[in-house]
Amino acid sequence: MRNIKLILAYDGSAYHGYQRQANAMTIQQLVEERLTKLFGHPLKINGSARTDTGVHAYGQVINFFTQGTIPAERIPLAAKALLPPDIVVVAASEEPLEFHARRSAESKIYRYRIVNTRLPNPFERNYAWHCIAKLDTALMHEAAQAVVGTHDFSAFRATGGPPVTPVRTIMSATCRDAGNSVIELEFWGTGFLYHMVRNMVGTLVEVGRHRLTPGGFGAILAGRDRRAAGMTAPAQGLYLVEVKYENEIVQK
Amino acid sequence: MRNIKLILAYDGSAYHGYQRQANAMTIQQLVEERLTKLFGHPLKINGSARTDTGVHAYGQVINFFTQGTIPAERIPLAAKALLPPDIVVVAASEEPLEFHARRSAESKIYRYRIVNTRLPNPFERNYAWHCIAKLDTALMHEAAQAVVGTHDFSAFRATGGPPVTPVRTIMSATCRDAGNSVIELEFWGTGFLYHMVRNMVGTLVEVGRHRLTPGGFGAILAGRDRRAAGMTAPAQGLYLVEVKYENEIVQK
Numbered sequence: 389m390r391n392i393k394l395i396l397a398y399d400g401s402a403y404h405g406y407q408r409q410a411n412a413m414t415i416q417q418l419v420e421e422r423l424t425k426l427f428g429h430p431l432k433i434n435g436s437a438r439t440d441t442g443v444h445a446y447g448q449v450i451n452f453f454t455q456g457t458i459p460a461e462r463i464p465l466a467a468k469a470l471l472p473p474d475i476v477v478v479a480a481s482e483e484p485l486e487f488h489a490r491r492s493a494e495s496k497i498y499r500y501r502i503v504n505t506r507l508p509n510p511f512e513r514n515y516a517w518h519c520i521a522k523l524d525t526a527l528m529h530e531a532a533q534a535v536v537g538t539h540d541f542s543a544f545r546a547t548g549g550p551p552v553t554p555v556r557t558i559m560s561a562t563c564r565d566a567g568n569s570v571i572e573l574e575f576w577g578t579g580f581l582y583h584m585v586r587n588m589v590g591t592l593v594e595v596g597r598h599r600l601t602p603g604g605f606g607a608i609l610a611g612r613d614r615r616a617a618g619m620t621a622p623a624q625g626l627y628l629v630e631v632k633y634e635n636e637i638v639q640k
Numbered sequence: 641m642r643n644i645k646l647i648l649a650y651d652g653s654a655y656h657g658y659q660r661q662a663n664a665m666t667i668q669q670l671v672e673e674r675l676t677k678l679f680g681h682p683l684k685i686n687g688s689a690r691t692d693t694g695v696h697a698y699g700q701v702i703n704f705f706t707q708g709t710i711p712a713e714r715i716p717l718a719a720k721a722l723l724p725p726d727i728v729v730v731a732a733s734e735e736p737l738e739f740h741a742r743r744s745a746e747s748k749i750y751r752y753r754i755v756n757t758r759l760p761n762p763f764e765r766n767y768a769w770h771c772i773a774k775l776d777t778a779l780m781h782e783a784a785q786a787v788v789g790t791h792d793f794s795a796f797r798a799t800g801g802p803p804v805t806p807v808r809t810i811m812s813a814t815c816r817d818a819g820n821s822v823i824e825l826e827f828w829g830t831g832f833l834y835h836m837v838r839n840m841v842g843t844l845v846e847v848g849r850h851r852l853t854p855g856g857f858g859a860i861l862a863g864r865d866r867r868a869a870g871m872t873a874p875a876q877g878l879y880l881v882e883v884k885y886e887n888e889i890v891q892k
Contacts, residue, residue: 397761397762397763399762399763399765464759465759468759473760473762473765474762475762476759476760476761476762507716507730508720508725508728509649509728510649510650510651510725510726510727511649511651511767513651513726515763
């Protein structure tokens with residue numbers, strides 16, 4: 389029995405999120421179906437994180453068990469012939485049997501892209517949030533530092549999410565001009581609550597519009613009341629960039 | 641009667657090209673329908689150039705006549721509410737009655753994007769040509785200089801195109817690494833034959849793979865035989881960037 393780890397990049401625009409659902413096509417279902425063809429037996433994949441409808445990934449990690457003999461390094465090209473062009477296997481490796489894409493994960497990096505122009509960019513409509521009001525990225529970056537550390541993130545937790553502890557640790561939070569009127573926010577943390585990144589971004593945009601101060605943003609986090617925070621930023625701006633595991637060389 | 645000029649940016653992925661067709665949705669048909677709603681009377685638009693199925697535009701130019709009174713500067717935002725998000729009016733102006741988007745055009749700039757990586761990028765599948773073989777962009781740039789000037793472009797003309805003169809003038813042709821494994825080719829010319837840019841790119845890629853020398857590329861142009869040239873590069877990498885008119889300040 390071999391335990392295979394894959395890194396997937398996908399454009400989530402056409403899928404109802406990562407996790408299998410009864411009546412809608414998801415990343416998980418499609419990848420399981422195509423890997424089943426490739427390996428010649430039914431298989432079930434573990435994903436590092438669910439991504440919602442329209443959310444993208446540069447580095448979603450999955451693992452699965454197989455008795456198939458295809459060498460790991462051949463999987464990316466073999467999968468290319470089976471998967472649609474909006475899902476790409478960018479890396480494959482064989483891991484110890486105890487490796488689990490979600491449970492072994494030590495931290496994740498999410499990115500959120502905003503296009504900050506008066507008129508929308510037709511090429512970004514599925515890949516960023518279009519914000520018309522001019523945003524102050526330096527002030528957004530300053531405010532974002534409040535989330536670094538270990539906090540109760542109830543203020544940025546989706547109502548109706550799973551009943552898990554709201555305490556999470558964020559190692560870094562950045563907001564920068566990425567050129568071409570694109571603003572990129574990036575959050576590196578040990579774990580994220582459902583909609584947590586999108587709720588933080590929706591509230592940081594209020595700071596960028598000068599409708600909330602960095603101090604006010606910190607007070608919302610400390611207040612642990614979802615109703616005090618801003619809107620949930622739309623799904624299409626969010627990217628799961630990287631999942632880090634123990635014993636990996638940390639490159640950031 | 642007013643003559644309105646619009647600059648359109650569009651993602652051509654979902655359309656059967658620019659020009660109206662009997663049984664398929666095109667940019668022209670959609671824009672005419674929505675402008676008819678905006679101005680309250682049927683109208684017909686003139687486009688500067690046809691773009692094929694899957695070809696994109698940053699700066700397609702159209703014009704139309706109207707007795708409507710909407711100020712030109714209000715059209716971009718008004719059109720935003722009526723058009724789908726993959727077509728954007730980026731500028732609008734009122735022009736002299738003799739202005740015609742195609743006939744008044746003095747020159748056009750086309751860009752072609754190639755992603756040069758072993759594995760495809762899921763976010764570029766509709767926006768670039770994925771070339772696996774490593775391309776020598778410096779050699780492609782050198783070869784491309786052969787097309788600068790006034791030439792008979794029969795070698796790069798689509799078979800079955802309209803019976804027009806094959807002589808065209810190209811002011812500049814460039815090929816450069818644009819970062820992130822993206823290669824950009826750009827052609828500025830007074831006019832282009834049907835599929836001419838895509839046929840030049842398909843042949844320049846042969847140079848980039850060292851299967852054809854810059855001298856061999858020049859000989860193909862001089863030979864005026866379409867059968868000697870390379871493949872037609874796929875539509876999704878092509879962008880109509882800009883259309884220039886007389887009396888405009890030349891910015892390039």
